[in-house]
Amino acid sequence: MAVDLRVNQKEDVSSARLRQWADFFRRAKRSKPTLVGAAMALLLIVIAVFAPWLAPHNPATQFRDGLQFGLPYAPFENSKFPLGTDHLGRDVLSRLLYGSRVSLLVGFTSVLVATAFGVVVGLISGYCGGKIDMLVMRITDVIMAFPSFLLSLAILSSLGPGLTSLLFAISISRWASTARLARSQALVLKECEYVEAARALGMGHLRILTRYIFPNSLAPILVNLTMDIAGAILTEASLSFLGLGVQPPTPSWGMMVNEARGYMFLRPSLVFIPAFAVAFAVLGFSILGDGLRDILDPKLRGSR
Amino acid sequence: MQRYVIKRLLIAVPTIIGITLAAFILMYILPGDPVAILMGDVLDMRTMEMLREQLGLNDPLYVQYYRFISNALRRDFGKSYQTKRLVNDIISSALAYTGKLTLAAYIISIVVGIPAGVFAAVKHNSWGDTGTMVLSMLGICLPPFVVALLLLYVFAFRLAWFPLGGTGSFAHMILPAVTLGIRPAAMLARITRSGMLEVLRQDYVRTARAKGLSQRVVLTRHALKNCLIPVITVMGGQIGGLLSGSVVVESIFSWPGIGKVSVEAILARDFPVVQAVVLLSALVVVGINLLVDLSYAFVDPRIRYE
Numbered sequence: 001m002a003v004d005l006r007v008n009q010k011e012d013v014s015s016a017r018l019r020q021w022a023d024f025f026r027r028a029k030r031s032k033p034t035l036v037g038a039a040m041a042l043l044l045i046v047i048a049v050f051a052p053w054l055a056p057h058n059p060a061t062q063f064r065d066g067l068q069f070g071l072p073y074a075p076f077e078n079s080k081f082p083l084g085t086d087h088l089g090r091d092v093l094s095r096l097l098y099g100s101r102v103s104l105l106v107g108f109t110s111v112l113v114a115t116a117f118g119v120v121v122g123l124i125s126g127y128c129g130g131k132i133d134m135l136v137m138r139i140t141d142v143i144m145a146f147p148s149f150l151l152s153l154a155i156l157s158s159l160g161p162g163l164t165s166l167l168f169a170i171s172i173s174r175w176a177s178t179a180r181l182a183r184s185q186a187l188v189l190k191e192c193e194y195v196e197a198a199r200a201l202g203m204g205h206l207r208i209l210t211r212y213i214f215p216n217s218l219a220p221i222l223v224n225l226t227m228d229i230a231g232a233i234l235t236e237a238s239l240s241f242l243g244l245g246v247q248p249p250t251p252s253w254g255m256m257v258n259e260a261r262g263y264m265f266l267r268p269s270l271v272f273i274p275a276f277a278v279a280f281a282v283l284g285f286s287i288l289g290d291g292l293r294d295i296l297d298p299k300l301r302g303s304r
Numbered sequence: 305m306q307r308y309v310i311k312r313l314l315i316a317v318p319t320i321i322g323i324t325l326a327a328f329i330l331m332y333i334l335p336g337d338p339v340a341i342l343m344g345d346v347l348d349m350r351t352m353e354m355l356r357e358q359l360g361l362n363d364p365l366y367v368q369y370y371r372f373i374s375n376a377l378r379r380d381f382g383k384s385y386q387t388k389r390l391v392n393d394i395i396s397s398a399l400a401y402t403g404k405l406t407l408a409a410y411i412i413s414i415v416v417g418i419p420a421g422v423f424a425a426v427k428h429n430s431w432g433d434t435g436t437m438v439l440s441m442l443g444i445c446l447p448p449f450v451v452a453l454l455l456l457y458v459f460a461f462r463l464a465w466f467p468l469g470g471t472g473s474f475a476h477m478i479l480p481a482v483t484l485g486i487r488p489a490a491m492l493a494r495i496t497r498s499g500m501l502e503v504l505r506q507d508y509v510r511t512a513r514a515k516g517l518s519q520r521v522v523l524t525r526h527a528l529k530n531c532l533i534p535v536i537t538v539m540g541g542q543i544g545g546l547l548s549g550s551v552v553v554e555s556i557f558s559w560p561g562i563g564k565v566s567v568e569a570i571l572a573r574d575f576p577v578v579q580a581v582v583l584l585s586a587l588v589v590v591g592i593n594l595l596v597d598l599s600y601a602f603v604d605p606r607i608r609y610e
Contacts, residue, residue: 138318
């Protein structure tokens, strides 16, 4: 009897999940911001993956014919360099395409690490309550008190510039807010009837957390993750702009803006092409996050 | 009321202790021996050891922490490694500059954001509403350094309406303040709009209209007043963002505030300055959050009796 029950329950759960996904895609198709944001994000991902095939030149090569009387080419001035060259005679288009790799790599990796850590800590904290919860919340209080960019900056300066320290510096300042979100989800969900039922059936805490609480808290966490990617891309660009991000010769949009600052009044395109690329990426993921929130959580609609 | 205030103050205590601990620990994760930085190229073991003893770096950690706290309470953060000036002097002049800029950014965000939000709510589902929301999305998402460079290029270089950077006159402050103010203004517009949309549907607003009050009075006295709580929350929450934003904005406009000082200190590994900046900015954030919490009780009487 008990076995029968469980089989039925499993079928129910999986068909309910399927229905949820179908419902999700139906609503996504109707939500313009989600489609626009998803298209922008997808475009960036395609560019980042296929950069070596899309780029006309090597992004680090300093072309001898890349400078004209010692000055960089403007966009459309020389057919060999469609978006012009920079002060070292490197191809701007190639650097721009390759630059998406750093942005997305840092954006995705640091947010995934921060989210994974934050979700685990937050769910446990909310589910267990008591002293553990108290301690975790005080720690997040402290981390969130530091202005996140200043914290990343200070950590980065102590670890020295580079990709790994960049990822670490961004993740550390971001996990606390995710932990808060996951905790608030766990607090609500652990009072739900189905969790009580699971407990009454004698299920272990770990099983309840992974099977019931985690899947049901996913929607707001997913929205938060998308928004965080936008934030992390912005942080990476700002840190690279200050010269603390990835180091040359790896091209990054923030670094391109920084290198071009001296030429800003001579060749504004050198500054504004990579600057708008950053804006495009941040905007894409933010719009996607906004759209996802509208789809996944109608209660929160327009709350930001 | 009193109990509420005391409760909020008590909750802040562990956070403040945690912040000082974190700022203190930062000194120990920072690789690079402060003594080596201080002495520069001269590497003499005996002098180094003497200096270490002098700076108290050989004492146990808790003694150093105690000294750090008692010094910080007297606003003594030591001397800058780089310029040998007192950190307190460097920070207090920088704080004044950043404070001015932050205040200006707040004023801009209130003057622009709240009316924009009210406008969008009143014209709900019109072109004006959509336009305001699209603009606010741009305002939230555009990276501050992109906005700063754009304003610098257009208004300082092309049109030459404002100076390129530095300080001295009121005009110097406008571009950096606008750059910093755009994001909170956009946030305020969004939050005011959603709050107003909620409130405008309420019975008491309909009653006010039925009494024949003018649109202006209904909007400001009856509606806006009742969606102030989220507005205050958002404004308080922006302080950390403004301090973060000031780092990039100040270094673009060469504004000698906390942001510029911290970037220079971090690049030069001028440790006492970094520590003081990080500590003070976190304390400012906690202080503002506390004020926000206390102002809830002031704005919404229900909270006082919780």
